[in-house]
Amino acid sequence: MSDSTESTLLDAIRAGYTVDGPALDLGAAVVDGAAHPDAVVRIPLSAMNRHGLVAGATGTGKTKTLQLMAEQLAAQGVPVFLADVKGDLSGMASAGEANDRITSRSQEVGLPWTPTAYPVEFFALGGQGKGVPVRAAVSAFGPTLLAKVLGLNATQESSLGLVFHYADKRGLFLDTIADLRAVVQHLTSDEGKADLKELGGLSSATAGVILRELITFSDQGADAFFGLPELDTSQLMRTAPDGRGLVSMLELPAVQDRPQLFSTFLMWLLADLFHDLPEVGDLDKPKLVFFFDEAHLLFSDASKEFLDAIQQTVRLIRSKGVGVFFVTQSPKDVPADVLAQLGNRVQHALRAFTPDDAAALKAAVKTYPRTDYDLAELLTSLGTGEAVVTVLSEKGVPTPVAWTRMRAPESLMGPSPDAVVDAAVAASPLTAQYAQAQERDSAAEMLGRATQERVAAQQAATEAEARAKADAAAEQEAAKARAAAEKAAAKEQAAAEKAREAEERRRAQEPGMVEQVVRSSAFRSMLRSAGTALGREITRSVFGTARRR
Incomplete structure (x- = not known):
C-alpha cells in the first residue's frame, strides 16, 4: 500500500470513528502491519442496540472481544447478558493480571489498561453448575422452541403445537417435561382417543414420535431445565449499587453435551424479554446487550418457523432498547435475513483450508463495504487479537472497514477462582428466590388424579356389580331353600293325613x-x-x- 493510500485510509478511519458521545474503544487501526494509536476504532454506545456479529475461527480471540465489549458496556452502566460456554468468562468477576503481552498491547494501541473486576451475577441452567438456577415452564418455552430442541420436523412441530393448544384449552398447566409427557400419553391412551380425534391433524403415530423424543430428552437430564420458579427476565436488566451495569453470566460448561438445548434456551430468554419490554425507540444507550455465543448451534437444522421467529425478534427488539450480538465462527453460520440486520461487525481471522472455507471467505468479503484493504488476504492473515471492524456511526452510517488491533480486557482472561464464584452466588439476592424448585398442581398431577378417580370408579362399579351378583345368587338359593321346605312340609302333611285315614279304617274294623x-x-x-x-x-x-x- 502506497504512502498516499495509507494516509487516505487512516484519514478515513479517523473521521469515520470519531464519536461525540460515549463509545466502546475496541483498539487501534492497523495499516501495513503497524498500529496507529491516533486512529482509535470504536463503537458508539448509542449504536449497540443495532445488533452485531463477532466471528472468527477457533483461537482467534472472539471470546476476548466479547469480554472486552461486555466490560466497557458494564462500565458505562449498561447491563449485559452473556453465556459462558467454555467456562473462562467467569474471569470478569476478578481483576486482570498484568504481563508483558498486556503491557505491550496497551502501548501499541495507545489505550490505558487498568486491572478491574466487574459486578457479575452467575446463573446456571436448572442449577446444573454454579449459579442461580434458571428454569422455564414448558408452556412458556412453547412448541416452536421445544420442537427445535427435540429435532422435530415441520409436521411434528405442528402436531406439538396442537398438544400445547389442547393443554391450554383444558386448563392443564405444562410446567415440566413430565407434564407434557402426561398430556401426550393421555392422548394416545384409550381414554384419550376421543380427545385425540377431536384435535384433528394429530395422528397417533406422530404423537408416539413426540412421546419417544420427550422420553429421550428426559433421559439426557433435561428435566432439570424446566419447571418453576421461572426466571423473571427483568432481573437481567439490573445495575450494581455503584451504577455499573450488572453482567448476568449463564454458566454452561455442565451442559456442553446438549448444545441445542442451551442455545435454544438463550433464544427463549431473548423472546421473553421481547414479549415483556415496552417500545422505547432509539436511546442514548441500550437497556441491555445480549451476547449469543456459539450462535451456529441456534441456527443448525432449524425449521422455517423457528428462523422466522428469530428474525422477527431480532428485527423488533432493537426498538425495545436491547442489542443482540451473535458470536460464531463464520458469517455463513447466520441466516442471510438475520445477518442483514447486524450493523456492527467484528471479524477475526478466517481459515481457508477447504473449498467450503474458501467459499465462506469469499461470501464474507462480499458483505463488507468497499475498502483499500485486500480483505480476502487480510481475513486469512489476521493475528490473534486482531479483527476487521465496521460498525454503524452515531448517524447510522456504516464506518470504513478498519483492520484493528484489539485492546486487552481489564478483567481476568481465564476462569475466576472457585471462591470468587461461590461468594458471588452466595451474596446474590436471587439465590433465595430461585434456588429451590417449586411444584404445583399441573398437568401430570391433574391427569394422574383423573386416572386414579377413573380407576377407582371402575373398581367401585366392578365391586357393586359383584355384590349385586352375589346378592342375586343368595336370593336364588334362599328361594330354592324355601321351595324345598314348603315341599317337605306338604309331603309331611300329606303323610299325616294318610296316617289318620289309615287309623280310622283300622279302628272301624274293630268289634262293636x-x-x-x-x-x-x-x-x-x-x-x-x-x-x-x-x-x-x-x-x-x-x-x-x-x-x-
Missing part, C-alpha cells in the same frame, strides 16, 4: 265299632232332621212366611 258308628250316624241324622224342621217354624214366625194352604 260298626254298631257305634251306625248309632252315631243315625243319631246325627235325626238331629239334622229335627233342626231343619225347627228352623222352618222359627223362620215363619219371625218373617211371617207361613206356607199357604
Whole structure:
C-alpha cells in the first residue's frame, strides 16, 4: 500500500470513528502491519442496540472481544447478558493480571489498561453448575422452541403445537417435561382417543414420535431445565449499587453435551424479554446487550418457523432498547435475513483450508463495504487479537472497514477462582428466590388424579356389580331353600293325613265299632232332621212366611 493510500485510509478511519458521545474503544487501526494509536476504532454506545456479529475461527480471540465489549458496556452502566460456554468468562468477576503481552498491547494501541473486576451475577441452567438456577415452564418455552430442541420436523412441530393448544384449552398447566409427557400419553391412551380425534391433524403415530423424543430428552437430564420458579427476565436488566451495569453470566460448561438445548434456551430468554419490554425507540444507550455465543448451534437444522421467529425478534427488539450480538465462527453460520440486520461487525481471522472455507471467505468479503484493504488476504492473515471492524456511526452510517488491533480486557482472561464464584452466588439476592424448585398442581398431577378417580370408579362399579351378583345368587338359593321346605312340609302333611285315614279304617274294623258308628250316624241324622224342621217354624214366625194352604 502506497504512502498516499495509507494516509487516505487512516484519514478515513479517523473521521469515520470519531464519536461525540460515549463509545466502546475496541483498539487501534492497523495499516501495513503497524498500529496507529491516533486512529482509535470504536463503537458508539448509542449504536449497540443495532445488533452485531463477532466471528472468527477457533483461537482467534472472539471470546476476548466479547469480554472486552461486555466490560466497557458494564462500565458505562449498561447491563449485559452473556453465556459462558467454555467456562473462562467467569474471569470478569476478578481483576486482570498484568504481563508483558498486556503491557505491550496497551502501548501499541495507545489505550490505558487498568486491572478491574466487574459486578457479575452467575446463573446456571436448572442449577446444573454454579449459579442461580434458571428454569422455564414448558408452556412458556412453547412448541416452536421445544420442537427445535427435540429435532422435530415441520409436521411434528405442528402436531406439538396442537398438544400445547389442547393443554391450554383444558386448563392443564405444562410446567415440566413430565407434564407434557402426561398430556401426550393421555392422548394416545384409550381414554384419550376421543380427545385425540377431536384435535384433528394429530395422528397417533406422530404423537408416539413426540412421546419417544420427550422420553429421550428426559433421559439426557433435561428435566432439570424446566419447571418453576421461572426466571423473571427483568432481573437481567439490573445495575450494581455503584451504577455499573450488572453482567448476568449463564454458566454452561455442565451442559456442553446438549448444545441445542442451551442455545435454544438463550433464544427463549431473548423472546421473553421481547414479549415483556415496552417500545422505547432509539436511546442514548441500550437497556441491555445480549451476547449469543456459539450462535451456529441456534441456527443448525432449524425449521422455517423457528428462523422466522428469530428474525422477527431480532428485527423488533432493537426498538425495545436491547442489542443482540451473535458470536460464531463464520458469517455463513447466520441466516442471510438475520445477518442483514447486524450493523456492527467484528471479524477475526478466517481459515481457508477447504473449498467450503474458501467459499465462506469469499461470501464474507462480499458483505463488507468497499475498502483499500485486500480483505480476502487480510481475513486469512489476521493475528490473534486482531479483527476487521465496521460498525454503524452515531448517524447510522456504516464506518470504513478498519483492520484493528484489539485492546486487552481489564478483567481476568481465564476462569475466576472457585471462591470468587461461590461468594458471588452466595451474596446474590436471587439465590433465595430461585434456588429451590417449586411444584404445583399441573398437568401430570391433574391427569394422574383423573386416572386414579377413573380407576377407582371402575373398581367401585366392578365391586357393586359383584355384590349385586352375589346378592342375586343368595336370593336364588334362599328361594330354592324355601321351595324345598314348603315341599317337605306338604309331603309331611300329606303323610299325616294318610296316617289318620289309615287309623280310622283300622279302628272301624274293630268289634262293636260298626254298631257305634251306625248309632252315631243315625243319631246325627235325626238331629239334622229335627233342626231343619225347627228352623222352618222359627223362620215363619219371625218373617211371617207361613206356607199357604
